Each structure stands twice: as structure tokens, then as C-alpha cells.
Amino acid sequence: MTFPTIKLPARPLALQRGAISIPLAYYFSTPVLLAIAVFMMVMEGPGILRDYTISQNPLIVEGNIDGSCRTRKAFFTTCEVDLSYEQNGQRYDKNVEVMFVDLHSGDYETGLVVSADHPELATITLGLDMLWNRIITLAVFTLLLGGGGLAMIFFALRIVRARAQLQHPAPLTVIPVEITGMETKRGRLAVTYADRLSERKTKRVAHTHFESGHEPIIVGDAGSHPVALAVWHGATSLPVLVDDRLERIDMTPEERREALEPLYASAAAAGHGTTATALAPAPARKGLSLAQRLGLALLVVLLIVGGIFGYWLWYVTSAPSQYNSPGMDINDMMPEALNRWGCDQLKARFGDGLAPFGCTAADYQSWK
Secondary structure (H helix, E strand, O other): OOOOOOOOOOOOEOEOHHHOOOOOHHHHHHHHHHHHHHHHHHHHHHHHHHHHHHHHOEEEOOEEEEEEEEEEOOOEEEEEEEEEEEEOOEEEEEEEEEEEEOOOOOOOOOOEEEEOOOOOOEEEHHHHHOHHHHHHHHHHHHHHHHHHHHHHHHHHHHHHHHHHHHOOOEOEEEEEEEEEEEEEEOOEEEEEEEOOOOOOOOOOEEEEEEOOOOOEOEEEEEOOEEEEEEEEEOOOOOOEEOEOOOOOEOOOHHHHHHHHHHHHHHHHHOOOOOOHHHHOOOOOOOOOOHHHHHHHHHHHHHHHHHHHHHHHHHHHHHOOOOOOHHHHHHHHHOOHHHHHHHHHHHHHHHOOOOOOOOOEOOOOOOEO
């Protein structure tokens, strides 16, 4: 498919640094994803390492096991037990937590097992039975969350590097790009575009903002998406969407006029008038695209999760009473590791009183 184009000077040209934008979601999604990934590693990693060490030379011993397992979200099972045993004349009291994915319903049978080489390391046989399940579960969540955060950092660094390169003159190659998203934000036109129509092997998606009164050069459409003109700047890794006045490119007014003349001629021949943007109907300001809706939904979910997590932190560390109804409910719904940590914080401040809902032992009164 052929689209009208512009003819730029043959000399190397520089572009405005701000012609490529970093999506706002990168600034808050990245630290949230990485923080959750690190938190899971810190909470679950030591227990998995302990049980892996025990599995190298396990020894089943007699002792007391007091605890329970709970299934959350239909298939996430967490078990918390207190272990008491004697080994080599030494008494040990341990608290053990394990988390795994299981569709089992009903009770679990388990025993007490220690490391023959390191008797101070103890766990339950269920923890060893589910060891690879736990390793895979932690690895998947860490890779998904941490990998997502690292990917955002990589993309942000690529944008920063590309923006720095734009200031240095380089040959420009004009290409058509698909506009996949367009909306007005605070008086500026926000545009997402993709290099899907050029012959380059490397296809890229980028974002940009146009100030009030500036628009992209629309030259046609490719099915459901408008097509605009962009340029590749030397070896820069992202294409740059040009504006209808070519003010993003470091050229003289005469060079801009000459570059736009082919578009004026094409528009006049087609009977659209004399402006470059009249070559094709301007894209209607549609509702949010699917990707934008998914991003907005993700943002809402992250804000809700962040708000709930913040309220929970305030409850377990600073609330004036342990009997805060929303706080107790949130703490009870937390993963076992977080729930245990929250209960420890509450117990440190309100240990003289009865335990709140979510932190009670089997008698529903004392602290677990």
C-alpha cells in the first residue's frame, strides 16, 4: 500500500528531544511490580531454601505439631505450624510456613522432619512433598511480576536513550505508521503509534504528545487505524511521529515549505484543500482503544490494591485499636506470610488483650 509522503533534505537532521514520550503508567507500575516480586522472594525464599537443605538428608523425628492449613483464592494453600522436638539432647521450637498451589480438598496428613546434618532446621513432610510445587509457584510469580517490572525499565531506558540520540543530527527516513490510540489529555494530544507498514524488520511501538494546535500528518488509513508520517532517525531504536508543521525537525522555514509541497499538491489534486492534514479525514476522537481500556483497568486495580495494602499497613502498625473492622477483614484475607507478619505487629502492640479476627488461634481468643 502506497501513501503520500514528504521529501526531507538529504543532510543529517536533529529532532526535538521530547518527540518520544514515556507512558505515565511506567512511573508507578514499575516500582509496584518490583516491590511485590521482592516481597514474595523475601517472605517465601528462606523457607524454600530451608526445606531444600532438609531434603538433602531428611530425618523424621517425633515431636509436637500444632497448626492448620487454609486454602485461599480456590487453590492457594498456606500451612502454618508450630513445631516442638528434641534432637541430640537439645530442645527446639520452630514456626514453619509453607505455601503451594493445590486443588486438594480435605485434611492433610504430615509429620515432623529435620535435617540430619543441621538438626536446628525443621519442617513438615508436607513441605518437602510440595517442595517443587512451591519452587515453581514462587518462580512463576517472581518472573511474571519481576519480569514485568524489568521489562518496563528496559522499555523506559530505550526511550531515554532514543530521546538523547534525537538531538544529534542523523539521516532521516520517512515511513508510514499506524496510529493505534489517540486522545486529548490536559489540552495535549496523546498518540500511540506502531511501525507496522514499513519494510524494516524491527517493528516498534512508541508514544508521543502534541501541544495544542499541532497534529500528526494523516495520509490515509490501514483498515481500522489511521496512517500518519513518522521518521527513523539514524540508528535510533524508535520511530518519531512528525507534526503537521514539521517543527519537530530542525529545518529552516524554507525547507519545511519545500518538504510539505508534495502533500499540498496531492491534497489539491484530491480536492481536499491545501493543508497537509487534509489528505485524509482526521481520525475521529473515538473512545479508548482495547489496549487503553486494559491499561486503565490495570491502573484502577493497582490503585485499589495499593489503597487496600496501605490501609492494611496502617492497621497493623498504627491503628489505635486491634478491633478495626475493615482492618481485621483485610488482614484475614492477606496471604499467610503477610497475615502472620501483620498479626505479629498487632500482638507486639496489643498482646495483653484478646486477639482480633484474623489473628486468633484455634480457641478464637488467644493469639496464634
